[in-house]
Amino acid sequence: MNAEPAVSEHRDSGAEKSIPKVRGQPLVKLPDDLYIPPDALEVFLETFEGPLDLLLYLIRKQNLDILDIPVSKITEQYMEYIQLMRELKLELAAEYLLMAAWLAEIKSRILLPRPPAAEEEPVDPRMALVRRLQEYERFKTAAETLEALPRVGRDLFLAQARPDVARSATPPPPPALRELLLALREALLRAELFARHTVAVEPLSVRSRMSRILERVERGPARFEELVDPAEGRAGVVVAFVALLELVKNGLLEVFQETAFAPLHVDRPRARECSPMEET
């Protein structure tokens, strides 16, 4: 439970202002039961699947049964979290605020003496909260059960074989390019690839040349000249060169030279424990 670094980091980062404050008091210590990865406060909100999840956590944290929620106490703790998040200017989903409002309402209704005339509304306001928490918890558990089930592709693999030559099966005609590109479009839009990669100007010939070079090198080291054919003209040489650089950058190839002015060789990189380049 070492939450100190997160806070001191803020202190280091400059002005007094950046020290989080809760109810006007500078926050020097995070709430005791607040588990936050030391240097990643932002992760906090992602740790919880919403206000119900956070509430469940607070309740479990004190070994309480949902049915025994001490609403006032839980509400206070919940508010502390919310306040903290706001002070740290973390983006807070509206649902958390909504829950805060609801908790406050429940709390006030419990604390306020019930007017004798209000016969119509005798239901304990906590009941609705308890029910929602219970309901949510059931599905939280069910989700864990699903995750634990063996799953094809992760824990289960299909056995598959095909004939060497399927004589009777005529292959279907290739799909139209249009179909292919529309499929790509979907995949890319889904992955928001455009946002993350700047591949706009990369000519595709570089990509296919990368494949060809790799294939050649897979058979053994190659001399640099082998991979760059002057007959292809200036553009061809540039493409080959860019492809080589890209492969080296991605850790797929290594270029080496025995001695100065010796011919350049290109080979597969020596296997390493772990590639420094995971990114494509």
Add this chain to the structure above:
Amino acid sequence: MSETDIPPRETAGRIENVLEALLLAADGPLSLDQLHKLVGEEFGLSRRELRERLARLAERYADDACELKEVASGWRIQIRPEYSAWVGRLWQDKPPRYSRALLETLALIVYRQPITRGEIEDVRGVSVSTNILRTLLDRGWVREVGHKEVPGRPALYGTTPQFLDDFNLKSLDQLPPLPEVKDLDQLEAALARLGQGAVPAQAAQEAVAQESAPEAPSAAVPPEATLH
């Protein structure tokens, strides 16, 4: 060469081999119907006899790395789980991991189908991101099964046979039931503690009545519907 001119006597083991060949070559499970269409007539087998052949084929796999398994959309041959770790080595890349948000959403669709996005959000207490639903739809685990006749006609979601296949299940009944809610007595006792005795039993009963409807996941979805 040709299957047809082999006398019926010798075909016994052969039928199972044909079934094996079909199952191994297919991309996914083959239903009894499909298998019957493919080989039933040729070998003069009824559906019931075909089932027996499949059982015999399954026995043949007793000592093998594979097993013949029936899942929602039919039969398939799969690697036995005890060899999965070895097979996993073939691909260094880890299979996609799903977020808790996605799994909770899936659980709600599984156990409460048909269900709208809004209803999922009500239970989870947070909004369901479009990406989660899209992933579930893309993965083929979930699909729209209709629209709720309320203003806005929100889509209703249900699970697919593909979901069952991928989770190695034949039907939704094989899933464990949802965890129970506390029963009436407990709830009343709790209410008494909570409400300083001010809570009428009626409210408690209502609460319980709503929760205690039988809640095995319901297979509301005919398998054919996935073929579009």
Add this chain to the structure above:
Amino acid sequence: MSETDIPPRETAGRIENVLEALLLAADGPLSLDQLHKLVGEEFGLSRRELRERLARLAERYADDACELKEVASGWRIQIRPEYSAWVGRLWQDKPPRYSRALLETLALIVYRQPITRGEIEDVRGVSVSTNILRTLLDRGWVREVGHKEVPGRPALYGTTPQFLDDFNLKSLDQLPPLPEVKDLDQLEAALARLGQGAVPAQAAQEAVAQESAPEAPSAAVPPEATLH
């Protein structure tokens, strides 16, 4: 099925089962090197001993619909030729269509080659079925161009000249760059430039299909593939 004279009985059968599991789950043939890397050390097997195991596994298939065969790039388990006619029936009924999953996988290989299966899965957000890669490899559109030097040495895939032929392209450069793919109008314009507007170049495709029929190990896409 049963082996006679293998010293440590249980391990012996187990090794062969592990080999069987790997071969049945792999996308393509596995070389002796790959197999040795996958299981050699664990079981303390030399390459030569591994070869013996493979021979023994091959014997086990004597009466099966499959056979263990050594081809140029390694070992694979394949359906025996005498059953291929049956397998062909799987794909006869419905005119096979390429599934979206297959098309997306192919498109990603085209644009992001050399790319690993895992990287494809990262973009698609779902796992790539073994058979999709097999179909692409069988169809001759895609091939292994190397291995990524990270643990597990996953295969890197790239496109082939056959892909260009079949899609009526002279070079990949003719394809629109990614930003144009994203914009539907620009995509249409690019397709029009290529003479691949709304109507596919049917004649060219048929010619290619016929040409490649005799020797291409042509596995059609079974109808199930369209479900994904």
